[in-house]
Each structure stands twice: as C-alpha cells, then as structure tokens.
Amino acid sequence: MGLDGLEDKVFDAVLFDMDGTLVDSTAAVYRAWAAWAVEHGVPADLMRGHDGIPAASIVAKFLPEADREAGILRINELELNDTGGLVVLPGAAEALAALVDAPSAIATSCTMPLARARIASSGLRAPSVLVTADQVEHGKPAPDPYLLAAERLGVDPTRCLVVEDAPLGLQAARAAGCATLAVVTTTARDELRADAIVGDLSEVRFEAGADGIRVRPAV
Structure with missing residues (x-):
C-alpha cells in the first residue's frame, strides 16, 4: 500500500x-441529536450528514436566532450526559x-x-x-x-x-x-x-x- x-x-x-x-x-452523537430533534420539532432524518460541523452551526441551521443560545446549551447538555458506547x-x-x-x-x-x-x-x-x-x-x-x-x-x-x-x-x-x-x-x-x-x-x-x-x- x-x-x-x-x-x-x-x-x-x-x-x-x-x-x-x-x-x-457515532451512536452517542445520534442519540443526543435525535433527542434534541424531538424536543425542537425537527425531523430526525434531517440531523444526519453533519459530520465535522460544530454544534452551533447545526443549531443555527434549524432554529431562529432568538432560540439558538438555548438550543446550543441543550445539545451540549445532552452530549455531555451521554458518552456511552x-x-x-x-x-x-x-x-x-x-x-x-x-x-x-x-x-x-x-x-x-x-x-x-x-x-x-x-x-x-x-x-x-x-x-x-x-x-x-x-x-x-x-x-x-x-x-x-x-x-x-x-x-x-x-x-x-x-x-x-x-x-x-x-x-x-x-x-x-x-x-x-x-x-x-x-x-x-x-x-x-x-x-x-x-x-x-x-x-x-x-x-x-x-x-x-x-x-x-x-x-
């Protein structure tokens, strides 16, 4: 090779x-974003395909500006609480x-x-x-x-x-x-x-x- x-x-x-x-x-990331999507009314299938992109940029794609800070804090919380697997x-x-x-x-x-x-x-x-x-x-x-x-x-x-x-x-x-x-x-x-x-x-x-x-x- x-x-x-x-x-x-x-x-x-x-x-x-x-x-x-x-x-x-991957498993932990998908679990966290799937939970976040449900909480924020985002179709779960739209959460895939964001490998390598900061969470803040993903949140900005789906939430209005007024809700982004809270959205970022929430996904950070979900990910920090799930490092299993x-x-x-x-x-x-x-x-x-x-x-x-x-x-x-x-x-x-x-x-x-x-x-x-x-x-x-x-x-x-x-x-x-x-x-x-x-x-x-x-x-x-x-x-x-x-x-x-x-x-x-x-x-x-x-x-x-x-x-x-x-x-x-x-x-x-x-x-x-x-x-x-x-x-x-x-x-x-x-x-x-x-x-x-x-x-x-x-x-x-x-x-x-x-x-x-x-x-x-x-x-």
Whole structure:
C-alpha cells in the first residue's frame, strides 16, 4: 500500500481530528441529536450528514436566532450526559503513542468540555494541545482550528499533516495549507479529497525523528 507520496515528506507536526478519526462516537452523537430533534420539532432524518460541523452551526441551521443560545446549551447538555458506547478506532492509540514526544494536537468540532469527556471515556493519551470549536471564531470547514493548533505548537501549518475523516474537515485542513491524510471511517472513499486515503490508522505508522515526523505504510 502506498501513500501517494506522503511517505516521502517530513512534517513538523501531526494534527488529528477526533470524532471519526480517533474515536467512534457515532451512536452517542445520534442519540443526543435525535433527542434534541424531538424536543425542537425537527425531523430526525434531517440531523444526519453533519459530520465535522460544530454544534452551533447545526443549531443555527434549524432554529431562529432568538432560540439558538438555548438550543446550543441543550445539545451540549445532552452530549455531555451521554458518552456511552464510544469506541477507540483501530490504530488511534498507537498513532498517539508514536507521537507522544513529538509535536501533535487534536483539533475537534466539539466544545472543550465535551472533548475532554470523550477523551476521558476513550482512555486515549491525548496530545497536550487540544483545540475545540469554542476556542475559534469560525469552526470547520474554516481553517481556524488547524491554524490555531499549528500556532500553539509553534509550527508552520504548511509543514503539518492533518488526519481527518470528514470532507468538511479536510476542506478546513486544505484551507490552512496542511497536507492531508483521510481515513475511511465515516465517509465513502470516493467522497474524500485528500493527499492520501487509508481505511483507518492501523494502516499507517508514524515515525518521529530529530528531523521531523514521517508517515509510513504499516505493512
């Protein structure tokens, strides 16, 4: 398996999305949004297809401006109270472990409380840099989360590799000038636009050295 040239590059940092990339929180997310939809009179089938989009942006799509603040508080409450069934995706723990002493970060569309709750539930050893939707003016697909992650690591975003599962997250990474590695965990392969695409993180390994970070095929 090749990585379409990514294996020939050296990166200063790796920036990970969280939901759908490191952990599968799909069941909990759908439960929370299904309950929210019932409470707000929104057809449940309209709640799908928002992978990688901050909750505030989803709420804004369905509620008038006067009701949005309360709607955001409610979905945050529902999600914080339901982290059951969260699954660590294949290769995620190994990827984070390989980069424990190298520049890396998580940039997620969750809020900080929800991100911390899901990380704690997963048992993953997360990077010290965690960028969440409530820390940036514009969430994905805007580049802000990945630009802030690179800034906090003190690296040039064009020297970063972003690992993502969602088209809008990959759009954010490209807008930030980052290289992209997509995992086929939530979205069909033909809907993903990235420098390289793998099934999940078990198909690659990260090597951190004095000159930077490389990504290699696992076998």
